[in-house]
Amino acid sequence: MTAIGLVAHDEKKAAMVAWVTAHRNILGSFRIFSTGTTGGRIREACPELDVTPLKSGPLGGDQQLGAMIAEGRLSALVFFIDPLSPHPHDVDIKALIRIAALNDIPLAVNKASADLVLAGLKA
Numbered sequence: 001m002t003a004i005g006l007v008a009h010d011e012k013k014a015a016m017v018a019w020v021t022a023h024r025n026i027l028g029s030f031r032i033f034s035t036g037t038t039g040g041r042i043r044e045a046c047p048e049l050d051v052t053p054l055k056s057g058p059l060g061g062d063q064q065l066g067a068m069i070a071e072g073r074l075s076a077l078v079f080f081i082d083p084l085s086p087h088p089h090d091v092d093i094k095a096l097i098r099i100a101a102l103n104d105i106p107l108a109v110n111k112a113s114a115d116l117v118l119a120g121l122k123a
């Protein structure tokens with residue numbers, strides 16, 4: 001089963017939950033790996049989805065997702081970033097985006113690009 005990463009910064013978690021809920025039928029054909037808090041919110045909203053929450057982003061979850069990408073285990077990353085707030089783990093965020101770019105996997109950082117990535121993904 002194709003695996004994808006879903007992550008959202010705090011100010012974007014409601015948007016992520018809304019996006020996942022809107023696409024729950026399609027997302028049902030993927031394995032989902034998420035940073036801890038994002039994954040918890042997704043599971044609450046859509047308990048039928050196959051979501052594995054990792055550590056919270058600031059506590060290593062971004063790095064765990066980056067490691068999965070480096071190992072070829074994720075086919076896409078949807079990361080709803082908050083471009084208006086500072087983050088103490090900014091280096092981890094940059095590393096995650098960098099490793100996704102390096103490995104040439106589809107990477108979406110907002111809802112518009114996430115819609116396009118999802119439309120192009122095969123289960």
Ligand SMILES: O=C(CO)COP(=O)(O)O
Pocket residue numbers: 007008009010034035036037038039055056057058061062093
């Ligand atoms: O901080 C994050 C991504 O950088 C998200 O982590 P959480 O989903 O644990 O809040």
